[in-house]
Amino acid sequence: MLICHHKTELRTQLSKLRSKGMSIGFVPTMGALHEGHFSLVKRALKENDAVVCSIFVNPTQFNEASDFENYPNTVELDKEKLQETGCQIVYIPSVEDVYENEEIKPLDISFIEGKMEGKHRPGHFEGVVRVLNQFFKIIEPDKSYFGLKDYQQFLVVKELSIQMNLGGEIVGCETVREDSGLAKSSRNLRLSEEDRSKAAIIFQSFQSIKNAEDKLSSVLKSKQKIGQEFDLEYLDLRDGETLQEVSNLDAHQHIRAFFAGKIGNVRLIDNFRIK
Numbered sequence: 367m368l369i370c371h372h373k374t375e376l377r378t379q380l381s382k383l384r385s386k387g388m389s390i391g392f393v394p395t396m397g398a399l400h401e402g403h404f405s406l407v408k409r410a411l412k413e414n415d416a417v418v419c420s421i422f423v424n425p426t427q428f429n430e431a432s433d434f435e436n437y438p439n440t441v442e443l444d445k446e447k448l449q450e451t452g453c454q455i456v457y458i459p460s461v462e463d464v465y466e467n468e469e470i471k472p473l474d475i476s477f478i479e480g481k482m483e484g485k486h487r488p489g490h491f492e493g494v495v496r497v498l499n500q501f502f503k504i505i506e507p508d509k510s511y512f513g514l515k516d517y518q519q520f521l522v523v524k525e526l527s528i529q530m531n532l533g534g535e536i537v538g539c540e541t542v543r544e545d546s547g548l549a550k551s552s553r554n555l556r557l558s559e560e561d562r563s564k565a566a567i568i569f570q571s572f573q574s575i576k577n578a579e580d581k582l583s584s585v586l587k588s589k590q591k592i593g594q595e596f597d598l599e600y601l602d603l604r605d606g607e608t609l610q611e612v613s614n615l616d617a618h619q620h621i622r623a624f625f626a627g628k629i630g631n632v633r634l635i636d637n638f639r640i641k
């Protein structure tokens with residue numbers, strides 16, 4: 367497995383692979399890798415000749431300094447596990463390497479403004495778009511893999527791909543969960559045992575909403591229940607394509623429940639397809 371810290375080195379390696387006609391898959395991550403990340407890498411390995419996984423805690427997408435500073439770092443273990451998985455190239459750049467000569471291109475992501483993550487993490491998606499623009503320019507992947515765990519991000523990336531005419535495919539991958547239903551997340555490392563088991567209530571609520579006859583009142587009940595454990599930011603039913611709030615379920619083909627909240631100072635997000 368090749369480890370690149372500089373984009374020039376990465377570009378050289380990628381052009382060698384391309385000259386042999388090899389396709390390139392790309393999996394961007396912030397490290398502290400878990401089964402969710404590896405599911406993306408495995409899928410990318412199946413669908414491409416070579417896979418680049420980036421490990422980069424992107425400062426521009428954190429709207430809280432403490433969240434950035436406390437972001438877990440397990441880079442040595444990450445490298446070992448990526449090697450075991452069969453990943454061919456890992457890109458672990460510095461902030462300078464990613465952002466030098468950055469040209470910020472205007473992107474219209476107004477569909478997310480004032481909604482959910484767009485509301486609760488001002489500037490977050492702008493930072494995601496900035497870093498991905500840089501990565502896509504460096505790597506020019508044939509296919510890039512994103513988790514549906516961050517569904518709002520997935521929609522933003524699809525929008526980026528369309529507006530920037532990226533050419534490569536954006537692939538969404540199902541959420542990998544713990545046995546309790548809790549979505550795997552690097553942030554779970556910061557949960558106490560007790561909070562980790564309490565956090566199973568997120569998935570239980572999704573299940574209750576999905577199975578309920580009256581889904582809107584089930585959301586209200588779930589909000590109350592989750593609110594006893596979490597500092598709840600949102601639990602919304604939204605259209606899976608437009609993110610418009612849902613008031614009449616029959617009027618939508620694709621509906622997802624979206625959650626964000628803090629427990630023990632750890633902010634978790636999750637979502638689940640309801641229809």
Ligand code: AMP
Pocket residue numbers: 394395396397401402403405406511512513514515516539540541542543549550551552
């Ligand atoms: P992160 O390191 O949190 O930026 O995540 C890197 C990629 O892994 C993103 O596309 C995430 O959506 C995806 N991811 C994170 N957790 C999971 C999970 N539990 N299941 C599937 N994909 C995930």
